[in-house]
Amino acid sequence: MSKKFGIIGFGHLGKAFAHALLNLDISKEEIVICARSIQTLSLAEKEFGLTATDKIHNVIDLCDNLIISLKRDTFIELPPIKVEGKNVISLMAGVRISELNEKLYGAKEVFRVMPTLSISRGDGIIGYTHTKNAEWIDLFSGMGYAFETEESDIEKVTAYSACGLGFAAYLIHSMISAGIALGFDEKTSKEIAESNFRTAMSFSDYSKTISEVATKGGVTEAGIQYMNDNHVNEHILQSVKQAYRKATKNQGGHNEQITEYLR
Ligand SMILES: NC(=O)c1ccc[n+]([C@@H]2O[C@H](COP(=O)([O-])OP(=O)(O)OC[C@H]3O[C@@H](n4cnc5c(N)ncnc54)[C@H](OP(=O)(O)O)[C@@H]3O)[C@@H](O)[C@H]2O)c1
Numbered sequence: 001m002s003k004k005f006g007i008i009g010f011g012h013l014g015k016a017f018a019h020a021l022l023n024l025d026i027s028k029e030e031i032v033i034c035a036r037s038i039q040t041l042s043l044a045e046k047e048f049g050l051t052a053t054d055k056i057h058n059v060i061d062l063c064d065n066l067i068i069s070l071k072r073d074t075f076i077e078l079p080p081i082k083v084e085g086k087n088v089i090s091l092m093a094g095v096r097i098s099e100l101n102e103k104l105y106g107a108k109e110v111f112r113v114m115p116t117l118s119i120s121r122g123d124g125i126i127g128y129t130h131t132k133n134a135e136w137i138d139l140f141s142g143m144g145y146a147f148e149t150e151e152s153d154i155e156k157v158t159a160y161s162a163c164g165l166g167f168a169a170y171l172i173h174s175m176i177s178a179g180i181a182l183g184f185d186e187k188t189s190k191e192i193a194e195s196n197f198r199t200a201m202s203f204s205d206y207s208k209t210i211s212e213v214a215t216k217g218g219v220t221e222a223g224i225q226y227m228n229d230n231h232v233n234e235h236i237l238q239s240v241k242q243a244y245r246k247a248t249k250n251q252g253g254h255n256e257q258i259t260e261y262l263r
Contacts, residue, residue, distance in 0.1 A: 006063030
């Protein structure tokens with residue numbers, strides 16, 4: 001893909017996106033960063049070797065593709081900006097295409113992308129709304145498992161996929177903490193917890209693994225019974241729903257479909 005990429009917002013996701021582009025052989029000269037603080041600007045220049053500015057207009061002038069990775073609140077506070085002929089690719093949760101078009105008006109194309117942070121290593125999950133540009137789809141496929149989704153469904157991708165990476169880390173972290181609480185040192189706890197998560201994944205049939213390990217009247221069964229009695233799976237579902245609730249908060253009142261999912 002020719003033409004420059006302007007990444008506006010260089011926090012966790014902005015950096016991951018820059019890594020992803022660089023991994024896909026986009027040259028450093030083709031990427032421009034917009035951030036706010038001196039520390040972040042200097043990191044973009046010194047550690048990434050990229051051009052950086054704190055002026056959003058500079059990025060708009062220089063780049064054909066504007067990748068927005070600001071927090072929603074920061075984006076909403078921006079004044080309306082003309083982006084005639086540019087492609088706007090929003091990575092932001094909870095900002096609708098209609099809001100993007102209002103704020104960044106005159107764009108050639110506007111679409112939304114919801115990636116996991118692991119795009120930085122080429123094994124991300126990327127949900128994107130429709131784009132006419134096949135080159136973007138190729139780029140997303142190079143960042144991991146990419147799939148098109150309706151805008152009405154993209155916050156499900158936010159809650160289940162983008163947030164899901166954090167939820168997965170939370171569960172593993174909790175298991176490591178349990179090992180430490182039993183008296184294993186941190187290194188051993190991490191080794192055991194990670195190995196068990198990896199193995200459970202490689203076995204893949206999770207119900208079968210549960211029933212094979214939790215034999216009738218055995219020790220595992222007691223632990224699983226405790227989880228069932230305390231509705232652990234329900235708590236996990238409610239955590240995902242809570243993220244979805246937050247991501248859809250600004251949809252102008254929950255529509256019927258969203259309300260149904262949140263029941
Ligand atoms: N983190 C994730 O896993 C993830 C996944 C999917 C989607 N998202 C979405 O990505 C967006 C960013 O999330 P994040 O986790 O990367 O947040 P973050 O780490 O807090 O980064 C926000 C960035 O915005 C910059 N910024 C703030 N005000 C600015 C301004 N006026 N002009 C230019 N830059 C400005 C900050 O610059 P300074 O560093 O200079 O302060 C910072 O680099 C959010 O909308 C979120 O919903 C995040």
